[in-house]
Amino acid sequence: APIPLSSSVEELYELLEQLGSGHFGVVRRCQERSTGAFYAAKSVKVRRRKGSRLGLDRQQVEREVRILRQLRHPNIMRLHDLFASTAEMVLILELIHGGELFDFIAEKETLTEEEAVPFLKQILLGVSYMHSCRIAHFDLKPENIMLFQKDVPHPTIKIIDFGLAQKLEEGVTFKSLCGTPQYIAPEVVHYEALSTATDMWRVPLRPLSRAEAVPAVAQHPRVFLPRSVGVITYILLSGMSPFQGETDAETLANVVSGNYEFEEKYFSQTSEMAKDFIRQLLLKEPGDRMTASECLVHSWIKPL
Numbered sequence: 001a002p003i004p005l006s007s008s009v010e011e012l013y014e015l016l017e018q019l020g021s022g023h024f025g026v027v028r029r030c031q032e033r034s035t036g037a038f039y040a041a042k043s044v045k046v047r048r049r050k051g052s053r054l055g056l057d058r059q060q061v062e063r064e065v066r067i068l069r070q071l072r073h074p075n076i077m078r079l080h081d082l083f084a085s086t087a088e089m090v091l092i093l094e095l096i097h098g099g100e101l102f103d104f105i106a107e108k109e110t111l112t113e114e115e116a117v118p119f120l121k122q123i124l125l126g127v128s129y130m131h132s133c134r135i136a137h138f139d140l141k142p143e144n145i146m147l148f149q150k151d152v153p154h155p156t157i158k159i160i161d162f163g164l165a166q167k168l169e170e171g172v173t174f175k176s177l178c179g180t181p182q183y184i185a186p187e188v189v190h191y192e193a194l195s196t197a198t199d200m201w202r203v204p205l206r207p208l209s210r211a212e213a214v215p216a217v218a219q220h221p222r223v224f225l226p227r228s229v230g231v232i233t234y235i236l237l238s239g240m241s242p243f244q245g246e247t248d249a250e251t252l253a254n255v256v257s258g259n260y261e262f263e264e265k266y267f268s269q270t271s272e273m274a275k276d277f278i279r280q281l282l283l284k285e286p287g288d289r290m291t292a293s294e295c296l297v298h299s300w301i302k303p304l
């Protein structure tokens, strides 16, 4: 019998329980029939017609796939297979068992510096690799940082969900919707040049809907570092968000003014090196922030 040109995902994979759903679509555990191996199947409804509101833009999903195909790093989830039909696309992804870093912190309240540094080092390795490929994630936040397994002494970090990622072409300015800026970076608010730093400046406000996305001009940036590693570090060590205000407006004002502090109540046990690491990231001027590689050799991350 002729080999079918394109088979449906169900022919090759048994779809199992739902693992999560959100703007990224629906994620289910699945098992490859031929090998018995388990994966995550992320199915995304794509628009049938240009103008329709339902589903995501096919180009956007195709961009995610193109980007995932370029990335091969132990701290970035792997794309295993892809199925596309007129109504939906199914990405077969590496199955990550340990859940979100966010939940892991929630269980522990806060992490000691000894626990936080190994996580941050892996995030930085994944981020610096992605940025060296000139790829910006544009939606990096604790929900998108998962643990490969969690009940092990040294959990492996996996960065997931490149649904909003962009390839920063050499010298090319591209306009892009900065997706859900759950963390409004100062440069976004002021419509200044965005870059990989913007990709990472992330202050966890309340989850905003995609509709609240702020159009942003992402320009060809110098590849430098994101503020969000600073924010994520602040949260890992204190359980608090540095710019959180009573209302989103207040949080935004704090973000734009760049004012935050190390409250004694939460930081009395924190080392000067850890605070210096955070200070060198939570800088308003994107160009002043450490780059990922600079972070990796900061005295707090790289012991002498």
Ligand SMILES: Cc1ccc2c(c1)c1c3c(c(C)cc1n2CCCN)C(=O)NC3=O
Pocket: 019, 020, 021, 024, 027, 040, 042, 077, 093, 094, 095, 096, 097, 098, 099, 100, 143, 144, 160, 161
């Ligand atoms: C065990 C488990 C539970 C929830 C999962 C996943 C795995 C998961 C996975 C992925 C994505 C993009 C989202 C996922 N979600 C949705 C929540 C992500 N923040 C993925 O790429 N591999 C996963 O295992």
